[in-house]
Amino acid sequence: MKKLLCMLMICFFTFSLSACGVPVNQTLPVFEDATVIRSAWWCPEPTEENYQQYKDAGLNTLTLVNHNFWQLNDFWNSDAATLLDRTQREGYYIGTPNGFTDKTQTDKSLELAKKLGLSVILSEGSYLFESIGRDTNVYTDHALNYGDYTDTIVGVFSGDEPSADKIADRAKHIAAAEQAFPNAPYFCNLYPMYASAAEVLKTNTYDEYLQRYGEEFLSKQNGPKLISVDYYPYQSGTELWWLQNFQKVAEAAKTYDADIHYYVQSCLHENGNYYEQTAADLRLQVQVALCFGASAYSYYLYDTAGTATSGYEQGLVMRDDTPSPFYGYAQEVNAEVAAMEDALLHYDYVSTKVLSGSEMDYQTGAYSVLNKKEPDFSDCVVATGATAGNRALVSLFRDKAGNEAYYVVDFYDHGSLEREEGTSVTLQLPNMKQAAVYGTAAKLSGDVRPVENGVFTMELQPGEGCLIVPFVK
16 A cells, blocks of 8 residues: 555656646757658669669668569569469569579669668568468578668568458468568558448458457567558548548557558559649648658559559659659658658657637548547647647657657648648647747758747648647756
8 A cells, every 4th residue: 555655646746747847848859860761662673773763752661562573574464373473483572482593583672772771671472472372481481581681671561451350360470570570560551441341341340450450460469560551531532531540540559559651642543543632732641640650651652664554644753764743742751751750750649639720620521530629738748739720730749758749730631621821830838938840841850949928830831740849948
């Protein structure tokens, strides 16, 4: 009983100090080097010219999901069995098959990536073999000789969009993957919330789908964990679920101590399913992901060369490998993220509040599914409230010492609400004297500004976001 009373007193004392603003946000923290993973679905053929173009776009990671494709001139006339048979024999994914003495495509990519200072997410490839009934175990059937690339490999991709009844099967290689790649998260990419629960997810609800992944995949892991989702908001109706989906994933990530990765819609398709975007549209996708705690994102898709029959007209590059408009948009956004990543990754995500100058926003579009009319700042120690001229998001982040930072984003619903001219976001910071700003289109990396009479205001353009770190002295 005395021990419990002592603990309660310590907790009360700590809370009291925090509530008064004394121990937190006294000074601006010193941020260690950290990197937000910036990649793309489909990497280019491994040549130095292609990889340099990839890097010049501000991407820092290769996702190796398509290596078997490049080695067949008649790819689009080849059936899946032929393609996967060659992959199985010649090992273009993880590992080198017995008897194969040449360098695999993965070997070539790792060499180039290391030379140019890029990281790599490997693709296990097993799910492709299984799709034609070939249960290939790359961990036992192939030689894994990647000791020289421990710092280069930052992830191992298990498979794309498993339904709930397939998640346990996707987890069967966790122990082998962790033994081979102990420092890299082993992960699946999950369906978004707008996928049909009964027909596609094979669950009753999306919450159940995330729980199944948490319990049957993430909880089986001893190493780093990752939740990945491909959510594309600029399709008919999908924007309505956007914020709710991200909120659910953020809560699941906290529950299972996992990092978050999102795919960014960045392509055009001839059937019109993917709308043409502006620079602000692309920026908004990345900013919303970061605002909800993502530490990694990938563009879908990078290289459309050789995929003429797929129907994709452009990704970040055109079919002739020249930069598309998306390339320039991504280049700008990636530079903004690079300017603030050290500060952002110092903190852990806590919660997100939605702000608006119009009550109608809480009844329509992406805001309505959050069902919040008044933002609740009761979980904040430093900020006591916030307002916005138009639609905005404000997320609370906190470091291990209890210091707080706030991620703010100008938000608008693409295609369903009138475009904004920008918005102002005002934070109530009664005990703070200054605030450092990271991000924005100006690529700020710690621009210190005064907090006037306990109030700090940021002017944001459509889709723009930034991290605000208030402090006393």
